[in-house]
Amino acid sequence: MKVLGIESTAHTIGIGIVEKANGKTVILANKKSVFKAVGKGFVPTELAGHHAANFGKVLGEALAQSGLHLAGIDAIAYSKGPGIGTCLRVGATAACYMRARTQKPVVGVNHCLAHVEIAKWQAGLADPLVLYVSGGNTQLIIRDGRRYNVIGETLDIGLGNLFDSFARSLKLEHPTGSELEKLAAGGKYLPMPYSLKAMNFTFSGLQTYAEKLIGNYPPNDIAYSLMETSFAMVCEGVEKALTITGKKELIACGGVACNKRLQEMLSLLSEDRGVTFGASANEFNVDNGAMVAFTGAKLLECGFKPETREIAINQDYRIDQAKLPKTF
Ligand code: FE2
Numbered sequence: 001m002k003v004l005g006i007e008s009t010a011h012t013i014g015i016g017i018v019e020k021a022n023g024k025t026v027i028l029a030n031k032k033s034v035f036k037a038v039g040k041g042f043v044p045t046e047l048a049g050h051h052a053a054n055f056g057k058v059l060g061e062a063l064a065q066s067g068l069h070l071a072g073i074d075a076i077a078y079s080k081g082p083g084i085g086t087c088l089r090v091g092a093t094a095a096c097y098m099r100a101r102t103q104k105p106v107v108g109v110n111h112c113l114a115h116v117e118i119a120k121w122q123a124g125l126a127d128p129l130v131l132y133v134s135g136g137n138t139q140l141i142i143r144d145g146r147r148y149n150v151i152g153e154t155l156d157i158g159l160g161n162l163f164d165s166f167a168r169s170l171k172l173e174h175p176t177g178s179e180l181e182k183l184a185a186g187g188k189y190l191p192m193p194y195s196l197k198a199m200n201f202t203f204s205g206l207q208t209y210a211e212k213l214i215g216n217y218p219p220n221d222i223a224y225s226l227m228e229t230s231f232a233m234v235c236e237g238v239e240k241a242l243t244i245t246g247k248k249e250l251i252a253c254g255g256v257a258c259n260k261r262l263q264e265m266l267s268l269l270s271e272d273r274g275v276t277f278g279a280s281a282n283e284f285n286v287d288n289g290a291m292v293a294f295t296g297a298k299l300l301e302c303g304f305k306p307e308t309r310e311i312a313i314n315q316d317y318r319i320d321q322a323k324l325p326k327t328f
Helices: 044-066 085-102 111-123 159-169 177-184 204-213 219-245 260-273 289-301
Strands: 002-007 012-021 024-034 075-081 106-110 129-133 138-144 147-153 249-253 276-279
Touching: 002 085, 002 111, 002 289, 012 044, 012 289, 024 044, 024 289, 044 085, 075 085, 075 111, 075 289, 085 106, 106 111, 106 289, 111 129, 111 138, 111 249, 111 276, 111 289, 129 219, 138 219, 147 219, 159 177, 159 204, 159 219, 177 219, 177 260, 204 219, 219 260, 249 260, 260 276
Parallel strands: 002 075, 075 106, 129 249, 249 276
Antiparallel strands: 002 012, 012 024, 129 138, 138 147
């Protein structure tokens, strides 16, 4: 079975193609175009305009990489949510058009589930505690029967949002978390507010505090301290969750899981506790179409029913609302 996956929840329009055959899964293609906001936050209509304008190009690149024509695809998966409504609508409309053109089944995939599933597969871990860290989400997740359960999460903004917003306050040329990570190299630690309630996080107070230091301390010291403090909060949440659940496996997924320092801290705490830690390659931690195709293929293989009429979106589609097939 060859499945084409469309990702369009936020700043990325991505298309991946995955083949599942004889118990093996191969990623045949993974292409994307990422909207870059210069000096400001994301404007939903601008993001959707970018996705619509670049969809054809990314589709062509993905088909060329896979060596397939659209007719060779057996099913189409798309990110149903959570995400920005205008962006989700571009992906859903594309899926709708492709269904009409190819008569192939279409399956709506929870975006967070796709992050988790591809990371589990790439790390080779069956039943891990999941740390999902991205722009919009910061969650501690475990599998609980036919769904995933969120056992801890941010009560305000996602970790990636904290970094992106702070990078904008510093007026970095490319205000993203990855640019902030480069700036933080060699910084010195400044004490910052630390807020963890059970296994839940709050980051907005930390953001306000860090922004008030701009102009009074070197930017790299503030960036370094912001990352060290927020990662320490996340790691303490992970340690509590490992203790409570007794899990012996841990994965990190989502865009912020690309951060080398976060991965180092998670590796160290895992080593201390005899826990196996794993993560995807960065190409699959950031938003991408391959993870949607991978999860769509797994859902269909396990008997998940394709969309029959409307190809819907759900901006607030949490991972714990995604009911999974029995054998998933
Ligand atoms: Fe994501």
